[in-house]
Amino acid sequence: MSSYSEEDHAAATGSKVVTSGRKLPAIGQVVEIAGSGSRVIMDAERLNHLSTDADPSVAMSGQVGSQVKVQVGGSWLIANVRTLKSGDVGEIIANVDFLGEGSQTATGSLSGFRRGVTRYPIPGAPILPVSTEDMRAIFAADDSPHVEIGTVYPTDDIRGTLYVDPMLSKHFAILGSTGTGKSTSVALILHRISQLSPEGHIVMIDPHGEYSAAFKSCGEIFNADNLQLPYWLLNFEEHCEVLLTTDGAERQRDADILAKCLLAARTKGKAAESLGKVTVDSPIPYLLSDLNAILVNEMGKLDRAGDTLPFQRLKTKLDELKADPRYSFMFSGMLVSDMMGSFIAKMFRLPSNGRPISIVDVSGVPSEVTSVVVSVLSRMVFDYAIWSRTEAQRPILLVCEEAHRYVPKDENAAGQAVRKILERIAKEGRKYGVSLGLITQRPSDLAEGVLSQCGTIVSMRLNNDRDQACVRAAMPEGARGFLDAIPALRNRECIVCGEGVAIPIRVRFDDLEPEKRPASSDPSFADLWRQTGDEAGIIDRTIKRWRGHGR
DSSP: OTTOOHHHHHHHHTSOOEETTEEOOOOEEEEEOOTTEEEEEEEHHHHHHHTTOSSHHHHTTTSTTOEEEEEETTEEEEEEEEEEEEOSTTEEEEEEEEEEEEEEOTTSOEEEEEESOSSOOOTTOEEEEOOHHHHHHHHOOOSSOEEEEEEETTOSSOEEEEEHHHHHHTOEEEEOOTTSSHHHHHHHHHHHHHHHOTTOOEEEEETTSOSTTTSTTTEEEEOTTTOOOOGGGSOHHHHHHHHOOOOHHHHHHHHHHHHHHHHHHHHHSHHHHTOSOOOTTOOOOOOHHHHHHHHHHHHHTOSSGGGGHHHHHHHHHHHHHHHOGGGTTTSOGGGGSOOHHHHHHHHTTSSOTTOOEEEEEOTTSOHHHHHHHHHHHHHHHHHHHHHTTTSOOOOEEEEEETHHHHSBSOTTSSOHHHHHHHHHHHHHGGGGTEEEEEEESOGGGBOTTTGGGOSEEEEOOOOOHHHHHHHHHHSOGGGHHHHTTGGGOOTTEEEEEETTSSSOEEEEEOOOOGGGSOSOOOOOHHHHTTOOSOHHHHHHHHHHHHHHHTO
16 A cells, blocks of 8 residues: 555556646545545555645645545546544545545646536545645635635635525524634624625624624614614514413413404504405504503403403503513504504615615613514514515525524424524525524524524534534535534634535634624633722713613
């Protein structure tokens, strides 16, 4: 094995082993072919010799996660090294996954790389290292719309690109443990997409108020102070989540009463007169005072005092919501006018006017209704896409940070309305021009099947074994060699695989300008605990904001 030389390779293939003007020695040979995964034997001495090569790609040859190539006819096949183990003396046995192929040029280098393999090598075919010039040909972006996000590992200058249309049309997920630079990387990707498509339509759910600072120059920021989400846009299920306080049989009884009274209130509104059919889900303005009056009227028809309890519960909850200033963004009397058109226009950026992204900061929204707010926004994105099918298409990207909160694995968790709509968007959104971007640090806590609906997965470092196993199950076979690197990734480094890239890649994200970064940097305890002064003023101002906000 160790005596296998480049002359042997030349004899076997009838050509010289030349890549980018220099001869590269064969480092091994194929011993077993099995579909996407195959086995090769490599020469440990050759690999050690190449490890000091000036070309970083050649120096990486034979390592887990690196690429090697095999000649078949006039083509080069590119394979990714997945596992290594010791064989006979001086030999290393490796499992490899074939990623794609490209044509061989007159100088022996690679060109026109494409995913997939049309013809496999036979056992005994020589294995060669991949040079930086080969890497450049593999990762060269074609003419389809794409954004550059960073540098391909282990090179210094080859750019990692995401193809926008395949990535968005088949959904994507960005995963990474806390502290890996996930928020900054999300901001980078959305900034690059916004620069490519300044008339785009992106809605981002921001549960921690991190992204407002990052997009103030190119987006619109909505929070509890200016969101103005009319209560009448809620469908019946969302009304139930906000207004019902009971469980079991009592909850079902309360829901039946609410359905009857809500339908009567919607039918009473002026907008209902012009519509032939009104349902309990129709987004038609109605007066809270009408709903209240109908509840009181229905309650008055009852003989026994015990029968009035469900009505009393609903009325009490309604009065609480109207009186609580925390809910004024949703249950204000000012929101009764038919502002559905203007709400959709500003929220979905129609038109964008060069500010294609809406950041919906729900950190100031009362926690009891956060999932309902996310549900309404998500459902409106989907419903708008369905009902505007006969119009000029305006695809919308919905990005959901902390996605495991809204699509949890636990099917009995609260907030079922938001879970249902996000699962439906994951399954059906692409038919209607709705793209879903899920961002989470706990992929193992996501509902099963949702991650597998994401055609592109961007995985940063994941420290938890369950999370790693979850990502492994969702990634395509050809990316298996990269998965072993996930626990060892540095901050702001990721593995990208799926529809949005030509082949699976490991990328070091670009640095983002300070003014475009989210407010998510971790505090330095060591530095901040050395500082003192104005503690009384800090406490006074904080309490004033705290009380004024009412949370």
